[in-house]
Amino acid sequence: MEPIRLLIVEDDAMVLEVNRQFIETLSGFQIIGAAANGTEAIQLIIEKDPQLVILDYYLPDMDGYQVIERIRLRQKDTDFIMVTAAKDVETIQKIFRFGAIDYIIKPFRFERLKIALERYQQMLYRFRKEDELTQKYLDEWVYTERKKIENKPLPKGLNEVTMKQILQYMMKVKKPQSAEEVAKGIGLARVTVRRYLEYLVQTNRLKLDVQYGSVGRPINRYSI
The missing domain is CATH 3.40.50.2300 (Response regulator)
Structure with missing residues (x-):
């Protein structure tokens, strides 16, 4: 079709x-x-x-x-x-x-x-x-x-307002962001933001790109 x-x-x-x-x-x-x-x-x-x-x-x-x-x-x-x-x-x-x-x-x-x-x-x-x-x-x-047609509940501890705030921020920056960058951009704790970012990746609303450096732990970056 x-x-x-x-x-x-x-x-x-x-x-x-x-x-x-x-x-x-x-x-x-x-x-x-x-x-x-x-x-x-x-x-x-x-x-x-x-x-x-x-x-x-x-x-x-x-x-x-x-x-x-x-x-x-x-x-x-x-x-x-x-x-x-x-x-x-x-x-x-x-x-x-x-x-x-x-x-x-x-x-x-x-x-x-x-x-x-x-x-x-x-x-x-x-x-x-x-x-x-x-x-x-x-x-x-x-x-x-x-x-x-029912509104499936979000995972415990997440709310729709914050999720849309994060999505709007991601649309505005237009480039991959780490959880720390997103947290600074919208004024929330990094741990909180990471939970939303992971959920948005799971539901195919954000993409995840794992960047490996020469030293240290890899950095997760998220984008629309």
Whole structure:
């Protein structure tokens, strides 16, 4: 199956880049563009015809609901996953009524976004493969699959806020860093930072490069 063409709409440049880096670690997706406001998002959707849009609700010129509304009026076959801090019932109902396939509330764990994207990928594959779907399959999809969408807890002693702080710092420096350098950069203890760095390597969000010198112990350096 060809990669799913994906567009990211997010007005916070740092958040956009972190999300981009994470999505690029997943197979089967091709990021074809990014937009920082609603006007640009609508233009890119019309021009590039993405299959899926990761859409923030709070944008400088309009909200995410207005973006979806204008795309629906143009009868574009575009799917949306809303990723936003908006969590009031009225907003969530409006978004689902206009056909968003998922709604992820910030702050979120990347595992939650990963599940949403993989679920969409499986759904799209099934739609392309089959002419008809059975009630049994739909029931399994709606109920069994939704049970899997859970926020897996982080290892004991780690928290999402600090993890995102470290990821944002790594995006900013743009070069391999030791645990000591990261600790100094964000003002945390080296032992604490090392635990987060090791976890981020295990979950494929950072790369580890072990550098050996002529003397002394090797140095672990981490990069996006």
